[in-house]
Amino acid sequence: xxxxxxxxxxxxxxxxxxxxxxxxxxxxxxxxxxxxxxxxxxxxxxxxxxxxxxxxxxxxxxxxxxxxxxxxxxxxxxxxxxxxxxxxxxxxxxxxxxxxxxxxxxxxxxxxxxxxxxxxxxxxxxxxxxxxxxxxxxxxxxxxxxxxxxxxxxxxxxxxxxxxxxxxxxxxxxxxxxxxxxxxxxxxxxxxxxxxxxxxxxxxxxxxxxxxxxxxxxxxxxxxxxxxxxxxxxxxxxxxxxxxxxxxxxxxxxxxxxxxxxxxxxxxxxxxxxxxxxxxxxxxxxxxxxxxxxxxxxxxxxxxxxxxxxxxxxxxxxxxxxxxxxxxxxxxxxxxxxxxxxxxxxxxxxxxxxxxxxxxxxxxxxxxxxxxxxxxxxxxxxxxxxxxxxxxxxxxxxxxxxxxxxxxxxxxxxxxxxxxxxxxxxxxxxxxxxxxxxxxxxx
Amino acid sequence: xxxxxxxxxxxxxxxxxxxxxxxxxxxxxxxxxxxxxxxxxxxxxxxxxxxxxxxxxxxxxxxxxxxxxxxxxxxxxxxxxxxxxxxxxxxxxxxxxxxxxxxxxxxxxxxxxxxxxxxxxxxxxxxxxxxxxxxxxxxxxxxxxxxxxxxxxxxxxxxxxxxxxxxxxxxxxxxxxxxxxxxxxxxxxxxxxxxxxxxxxxxxxxxxxxxxxxxxxxxxxxxxxxxxxxxxxxxxxxxxxxxxxxxxxxxxxxxxxxxxxxxxxxxxx
Numbered sequence: 230x231x232x233x234x235x236x237x238x239x240x241x242x243x244x245x246x247x248x249x250x251x252x253x254x255x256x257x258x259x260x261x262x263x264x265x266x267x268x269x270x271x272x273x274x275x276x277x278x279x280x281x282x283x284x285x286x287x288x289x290x291x292x293x294x295x296x297x298x299x300x301x302x303x304x305x306x307x308x309x310x311x312x313x314x315x316x317x318x319x320x321x322x323x324x325x326x327x328x329x330x331x332x333x334x335x336x337x338x339x340x341x342x343x344x345x346x347x348x349x350x351x352x353x354x355x356x357x358x359x360x361x362x363x364x365x366x367x368x369x370x371x372x373x374x375x376x377x378x379x380x381x382x383x384x385x386x387x388x389x390x391x392x393x394x395x396x397x398x399x400x401x402x403x404x405x406x407x408x409x410x411x412x413x414x415x416x417x418x419x420x421x422x423x424x425x426x427x428x429x430x431x432x433x434x435x436x437x438x439x440x441x442x443x444x445x446x447x448x449x450x451x452x453x454x455x456x457x458x459x460x461x462x463x464x465x466x467x468x469x470x471x472x473x474x475x476x477x478x479x480x481x482x483x484x485x486x487x488x489x490x491x492x493x494x495x496x497x498x499x500x501x502x503x504x505x506x507x508x509x510x511x512x513x514x515x516x517x518x519x520x521x522x523x524x525x526x527x528x529x530x531x532x533x534x535x536x537x538x539x540x541x542x543x544x545x546x547x548x549x550x551x552x553x554x555x556x557x558x559x560x561x562x563x564x565x566x567x568x569x570x571x572x573x574x575x576x577x578x579x580x581x582x583x584x585x586x587x588x589x590x591x592x593x594x595x596x597x598x599x600x601x602x603x604x605x606x607x608x609x610x611x612x613x614x615x616x617x618x619x620x621x622x623x624x625x626x627x628x629x630x631x632x633x634x635x636x637x638x639x640x641x642x643x644x645x646x647x648x649x650x651x652x653x654x655x656x657x658x659x660x661x662x663x664x665x666x667x668x669x670x671x672x
Numbered sequence: 673x674x675x676x677x678x679x680x681x682x683x684x685x686x687x688x689x690x691x692x693x694x695x696x697x698x699x700x701x702x703x704x705x706x707x708x709x710x711x712x713x714x715x716x717x718x719x720x721x722x723x724x725x726x727x728x729x730x731x732x733x734x735x736x737x738x739x740x741x742x743x744x745x746x747x748x749x750x751x752x753x754x755x756x757x758x759x760x761x762x763x764x765x766x767x768x769x770x771x772x773x774x775x776x777x778x779x780x781x782x783x784x785x786x787x788x789x790x791x792x793x794x795x796x797x798x799x800x801x802x803x804x805x806x807x808x809x810x811x812x813x814x815x816x817x818x819x820x821x822x823x824x825x826x827x828x829x830x831x832x833x834x835x836x837x838x839x840x841x842x843x844x845x846x847x848x849x850x851x852x853x854x855x856x857x858x859x860x861x862x863x864x865x866x867x868x869x870x871x872x873x874x875x876x877x878x879x880x881x882x883x884x885x886x887x888x889x890x891x892x893x894x895x896x897x898x899x900x901x902x903x904x905x906x907x908x909x910x911x912x913x914x915x916x917x918x919x920x921x922x923x924x925x926x927x928x929x930x931x932x933x934x935x936x937x938x939x940x941x
Contacts, residue, residue, distance in 0.1 A: 232768040240756040243795075508752040512811070515724040515746060517769040 233518060233526045237500060241534070251492055251538060256545065258484050273367055275307040276318040276330035285338045294382065296338050304331065304371055315351075322355045329354035329364040341379070384455050391452055395445060411448060414441040478639050481546045483604065486631045489539040489564065490571050490596055497531035497575025498588040501663075506585050520667045524660065527579070528572035536568040543638075552638060559637035559645060567630030570652040573659040574626055580666025596627075603628035626655045674701040675736075676818045676850040677722070677744075682731035684717050684874075691717045692874045694731070699819065699850040704841070706861030706882075707854040708932060709871035715854035716749065716823050718871065722852060723748075723821045735819060745820040745849075747812035749827060751804040755797035759788050759807050762796060763814055770815040782810040785840065802833035809837065813844065820844060822853040826860060838864050862928035872936060882928050889931035889938070 241248065279297055286293045310327055312318045318330035332351035340348040350372070354364050393399070397410030409417070418438035425431040501524070504510040514520060543552070543560060575592065582588035603622045605615065622628035633648035635641040677699035684692040692714045699705055707715045720726040722733050723746035735743060753762045763782055767775035783789045786806040791799065796807055805828055812820060822841070826834040842864065845851050855861055861868050862882045870878035870885065878885055 232765055236754065236757065236761075236765050239761070240754060243756045507754055508748060508750040509754060511720075511725045511748060512746060512752040512766075513769070517766070 230518070230522050230526045233513075233523070234530060237526070237530050240503075241496075241530075251496075251534065254488065254491070256542070258488055258542065260545075261484075272308040273328040273364055274310055274326070275304065275364070275368075276312045276321045276327045277304060277309045278312050278315055278318045278330060278332045280315075280335045281333055281338055282335065287338045287341045296333070300333055307367055307371065315353075319353055322353055325355070329368070331368070387455055388452050391448055391455075395448055411441060412445040414438075415445065477550050478552065479635065479641075481543070481550050481552070482631060482635045482638050484546065485539050485543050485564075486567065486627065486634055487600055488542050489535045489567055489630065490600065490627055492538050493531045493535035493568050493571030494575040494578065494592045494596055495589060496534055497528050497572045498579035498582065498592045499575075499585055500527040500531060501576050501579025501667075502582060502585040502588040505583055514667075520664060524573075524576045524580070524663050524667065528569065528576045528660075528663075530572075531575050532565070532568035532572035535571060536564050539564050539568065556637060556640075560634070562649070563630070563633040563637035563645060566649050566652045566656075567626065567633055570626035570630060570656045570659070573656045573663065577659045577663040577666060580663045595625075599625045599627045603631055623651075624655075626652055626659075629655065674848075675699070676701050677852070678734045679718075679722060680731050680734065682718070682721055682728045682733065684714070684721060684726070685729045690874050692721070692728070695871070695874075695876045696731075697869060697876065697879050699852060701818065701848045701850055702845050703867065704845050704851045704865050705853070706865030706868045707852065707871060708856075708858060708861050708868055712873070713871040714874040715871055717874075719821050719823045719852065719854055722819075743817055743819065745812040745815065745817035747809050747820070747822040747825055749823040749825075751796075751808035753796050753804065753807050753811055756795060758793050758795050759783070759799070759810075760792040762807055763810060766811045767814050772815055778814055778816070782814050785813070785843075786810040787836070801828045802830060805829060805833070805837070809840070817849070819850045819852065822851065824854055824856065826855065826857065834860075858929040858932060868928070870932065870935065872939075877939065878935065885935060886927050886931040889934040 277300065279300055281296045281300075283297070285296045287296060310321070312321060312330070315330075315332050318327075318332065321327045322330050330353040332353070334349060334351065337348045337350075340346045352364075352368060393408060393410075395410050395412045397408050397413060399407050415438050418434055418441060422431060422434045422438060425434060504513065504523070513523060518526075540561065543564075546552075547554070578591050578595065579588045582591045599622070602618045605618045610618070629648050629651040632641070632643055633645055633652060636643065636645040636648060675698055679695060679697050682692055682695045683690070695714075695718060697705075707718060709715055717726065721728045723744050724733075725746065725748075754765070757765065760779055760783065763779040764775055767778050772778050780789075783792050786809060788803065788806060788810070791803065796804055799807065805825065809822070809825065812822070820841070825841075826837055829837060838860070841851055841853075853865075865882060867880060868878070868882050868885055869876060878888070880888075
């Protein structure tokens with residue numbers, strides 16, 4: 230087997246295009262994933278026409294908001310381009326210099342300040358459905374934030390007013406007198422009542438004091454009611470099982486597992502098929518090498534190459550995403566077992582397909598759907614279909630390798646031991662299939 | 673005379689198809705045996721079974737030096753060598769796989785014998801078809817086997833390369849190697865073989881010297897099967913006496929071709 234390994238390593242080293250692909254492909258995947266994870270999505274260019282008079286403000290309770298400044302803060306999610314007129318904005322949209330334009334009408338301040346009329350923004354856009362969807366999505370998000378921002382400011386103003394009503398003080402309006410706080414009224418009334426003789430007036434004052442006490446207590450509660458109205462629904466997450474896996478590191482695990490699968494499966498399948506194409510398989514199997522040794526050699530070589538490439542990829546991506554290098558031993562174990570399982574799947578494909586092109590095609594046709602099926606989340610398809618995807622994913626090494634690496638990198642469930650045992654079983658099963666595929670190889 | 677190979681009642685079935693039926697013959701040291709017959713006669717199947725590349729459905733192949741496919745040099749019809757390895761690397765690899773104690777002297781010897789010393793470092797993919805076939809033959813002979821089996825060895829060669837190949841094979845036979853080869857070129861069998869074996873639809877119809885087949889055909893095909901009695905080693909000829917080598921017999925190859933056609937027609941084949 231040593232000489233076969235040496236021979237295949239030599240052939241691999243001389244197949245420059247193949248080696249280049251084996252290096253370039255995972256590096257490209259690593260860079261794509263890295264950039265996709267580390268860079269925020271680009272902001273669409275949107276023209277802003279602010280028709281409000283310079284310096285216009287909106288009074289919200291005791292606070293005053295500069296409309297122009299607020300508009301720019303509001304549209305921070307887009308790359309804003311200031312234009313002066315609506316016509317100019319339309320021209321920019323037509324000439325595709327911007328994806329869309331937003332017109333802030335001159336009456337927006339008065340409408341917002343009125344408290345009874347809704348303010349309006351005008352959105353002008355062009356382009357295809359994708360562009361429209363992108364712009365609408367961004368602006369809806371911006372508008373939702375704006376509404377929430379105003380709601381919070383109104384809530385704060387109302388809360389301040391309630392505080393003044395409760396504790397007393399000035400509402401901030403020039404010339405207005407200092408108010409007596411509602412919460413101090415019951416005490417004041419009790420002192421007055423103490424000097425009153427029993428009678429109708431005293432009874433009336435006691436009723437007023439009771440009401441003032443009741444009003445002060447409930448006005449305090451209304452602050453909580455206001456915050457509930459401002460954000461009526463809040464999300465509280467409960468994780469039923471499993472450990473939390475950060476999305477970016479999970480993406481890294483997916484990218485590395487896909488690369489590991491392609492390198493191992495293609496190399497192993499091609500290695501076995503190449504022996505047939507070179508007509509050397511018959512010569513080898515007539516007593517020079519056993520079928521088991523040949524399959525073990527091919528799957529080991531493919532696994533070793535896949536292991537090196539996948540580890541390099543993992544290390545490369547760690548430049549973009551923070552990975553816990555203290556767990557590197559577990560990464561290596563997960564990669565090694567996964568690589569061997571993929572290598573064995575590859576030799577099974579090579580033994581059954583019988584020639585390089587067919588085995589490469591079969592490897593691609595099998596690998597891509599396996600990756601997609603393993604990533605189908607529960608609840609996204611009908612339950613019967615989901616069960617079918619689970620069965621298929623269970624019968625091939627992708628999902629188990631993904632789970633093993635996810636466990637090694639992110640401490641995700643199921644644990645590494647379970648995935649490794651699963652992969653060992655699959656390695657054995659595909660080894661048997663490969664051996665059966667080579668049964669008549671020399672015939 | 674040393675017997676090196678014994679094919680005993682070998683049969684091979686592929687499903688319902690009988691590729692070989694009860695084929696038996698022996699080979700002695702230095703003998704050159706040509707296996708002839710039409711396409712589908714079972715020539716390649718027979719040679720593959722002798723070489724250990726296929727298992728027979730019935731019967732067996734024996735030989736004093738044979739063990740699990742080893743002891744027989746195998747030169748398949750298509751060069752079974754690695755195109756991304758050099759000539760020397762291919763020989764070295766198979767020398768190691770054959771378990772040769774001292775691989776390097778064996779590699780040098782084979783390079784010299786097939787005349788590729790000057791091209792030892794060239795990748796096989798850069799060689800002509802003829803030179804690839806020489807590497808193919810050299811790999812088959814690297815372990816210095818007592819029996820050499822060649823499946824249509826000259827099919828891809830030009831006349832000059834063919835001549836050199838047969839000269840080389842003749843030299844090996846002269847050194848005592850038993851050679852069994854298949855061919856569609858009957859003049860090669862007539863010129864270089866001591867014995868010819870005629871296969872048709874998996875049956876061995878004739879086993880004897882080429883001249884005897886010609887005489888048989890001239891007599892009108894004999895008794896329609898009596899030649900099957902020509903048994904293993906029945907001719908008692910030494911390969912060296914056959915004068916193996918280009919033109920060694922001084923016979924016209926067309927004779928055997930006509931004789932084979934007449935022989936088969938006489939048997940209703």
